Amino acid sequence: MRYYLKITLLQKYLIMPKKKKPVKKLQLGCDDCYHKGYLVEKKNNLARAKICNCIINCQSCNGTGATLTRNDNGYIYINPCGICGVIQRNVKLYNMAGIPAKYFDVLQVDTFQPRNHESHQKALSYAKEFVQLYPDKKGFLLMGAAGLGKTHLAIGTISEMTLERGVKCLFKDFFYLLSELKEAYSFGTAENEVIRPLVETDILVIDELGKGRSNEWELNILDQLISKRYNASKMTLITTNYISETMENRDPENNEILELRVGKRIASRLYEMCEFIPLKGRDYRTLRRGL
Ligand SMILES: [Zn+2]
Numbered sequence: 001m002r003y004y005l006k007i008t009l010l011q012k013y014l015i016m017p018k019k020k021k022p023v024k025k026l027q028l029g030c031d032d033c034y035h036k037g038y039l040v041e042k043k044n045n046l047a048r049a050k051i052c053n054c055i056i057n058c059q060s061c062n063g064t065g066a067t068l069t070r071n072d073n074g075y076i077y078i079n080p081c082g083i084c085g086v087i088q089r090n091v092k093l094y095n096m097a098g099i100p101a102k103y104f105d106v107l108q109v110d111t112f113q114p115r116n117h118e119s120h121q122k123a124l125s126y127a128k129e130f131v132q133l134y135p136d137k138k139g140f141l142l143m144g145a146a147g148l149g150k151t152h153l154a155i156g157t158i159s160e161m162t163l164e165r166g167v168k169c170l171f172k173d174f175f176y177l178l179s180e181l182k183e184a185y186s187f188g189t190a191e192n193e194v195i196r197p198l199v200e201t202d203i204l205v206i207d208e209l210g211k212g213r214s215n216e217w218e219l220n221i222l223d224q225l226i227s228k229r230y231n232a233s234k235m236t237l238i239t240t241n242y243i244s245e246t247m248e249n250r251d252p253e254n255n256e257i258l259e260l261r262v263g264k265r266i267a268s269r270l271y272e273m274c275e276f277i278p279l280k281g282r283d284y285r286t287l288r289r290g291l
């Protein structure tokens with residue numbers, strides 16, 4: 001023991017140079033992509049991610065996208081490269097999520113700036129925990145007036161889940177979702193073919209739930225979709241301008257009730273699947289205009 005100590009002290013003070021040994025770490029990315037390895041831009045109506053040039057020539061796999069590993073029995077396996085392979089997969093997932101172009105710069109939950117209101121802080125904290133603890137925390141349903149940042153927060157969540165966590169997500173505007181379903185049914189597409197991708201995605205965002213007048217047929221399809229996702233234990237994130245009747249101290253200015261828009265059955269199913277979070281306050285766009 002004494003001998004060992006002597007040697008280490010000797011090494012420390014006499015043999016080893018005093019300056020710290022640099023830790024050799026593979027630097028990911030470049031300044032252009034803020035060391036993320038991908039860039040996101042607007043393309044037509046959608047936000048599109050692409051691999052940064054610095055990743056195309058990945059140092060870890062020499063740009064092949066794969067690495068070889070040998071197991072104990074001597075067999076060689078091909079694995080996707082832990083750096084560029086993962087980024088490529090996540091970029092694909094982001095591009096499949098259908099995120100609208102105007103949210104191309106909303107890549108993280110943290111980009112949501114909570115207004116000076118407890119409810120906004122609560123919404124932000126919940127979304128952050130949802131991302132960190134996925135899939136151990138249930139989805140969320142953000143309700144409140146237009147322009148409070150509900151969609152922003154939902155998009156921040158799925159951007160982070162795709163780009164950083166590699167989870168399959170899908171964004172659907174409620175109104176377009178219904179028209180897509182209607183169109184598919186009118187072409188005689190099999191029911192499963194229409195609903196399957198909406199059920200299979202790990203996280204589905206339904207934006208502006210309850211917007212417009214929905215008929216019984218539409219609500220029935222929506223009910224099927226929600227029930228199937230519930231049975232498959234998939235996460236659903238919802239934004240809506242309507243307030244659930246289950247909320248205490250409802251804003252008297254907002255008397256539009258979610259249960260009246262989508263029916264009690266859907267609303268109570270959502271209550272089981274999502275944390276209901278009311279966002280209070282007025283539209284920030286109106287406030288900015290000084291109205
Ligand atoms: Zn780069």
Ligand SMILES: [Zn+2]
Nearest residue numbers: 058061081084
């Ligand atoms: Zn690589």
